Amino acid sequence: MTVASSTSAPTPAEFPVRLLARGLDVLILAAVEVGLGQVMGYGFDWLLVGSAFVFFYFSLFDAGLGATPGKLALRLRVLGPAGGRPTLRQSLWREAFTLVGSVPFVGPLLALAAWIVIARAIARSPQRQGNHDAFAGGTRVVQLPRAEGPRGSACS
Template sequence: MSAVSSADALIPAEFPVRLLARGLDVLVLAAVDVGLGRLMGYGFDWLLVGSAFVFLYFSLLDAWAGATLGKFALGLRVLGPDGGRPTVRQSLRREAFTLIGSIPFVGPLLALAAWIVIARTIRASPLRQGNHDAFAGGTRVVQVARFVQ
């Protein structure tokens, strides 16, 4: 089953709108993360639970709903190689890079490097697919035309 109706034209989503959607998701996740930290303390357990929550938030929402909250808000959808929603496996592979930022000490620098590589590969691709999309088997992010003016 397709995540987007056949009446909607699909336009490859550009990096700036994808980054804005990720930013909206980060606001939601930051609130949850602070809540978790206040509840369980800001220790190693919090790092593990928070990292797992972030990874699963992006992976499972993309697989089950075709988009995260930020993507929904901006009219973006994630498609699998067949044009429907990505499978859970594809989504887990696509979002694996999010775990890099959780590595103590060097994680933020590695995450920044990953984002730079992803941004460059998205901009270089005609379908705006990053290397994380290729790693997932050919997923892509599209802008649903009814949201584009």
């Protein structure tokens, strides 16, 4: 009788689940952004503060926990080139592309273009790494295996 190892290697995360995780994070960020706008007005300062908040949200969660709340919910983790959590520096480089969306007037178009380029790179990479992962020195996003519960155990 064989039992699946609980230490099996995580598999590279596919783009759709990564996009869904980002979407969950965007819901959180949208609530914060609206709150900021209500407090400080929707001017240039709001754009700067909101952009910094988005950038540091992704960077600090990935470096500190290995995942944002959206990634945690979907059992995704960001790994650094050595296999552990990425360093803060790697996370900052990895998320630098989020700042292009803040460019006045053309930001949304630039962000869309960045997402298309990243999605295509992820689809072509055996490890599902995007350009932003390469830019950060080789980070990658992985899907953690499901933990086996009582039904999956060999003790039945």
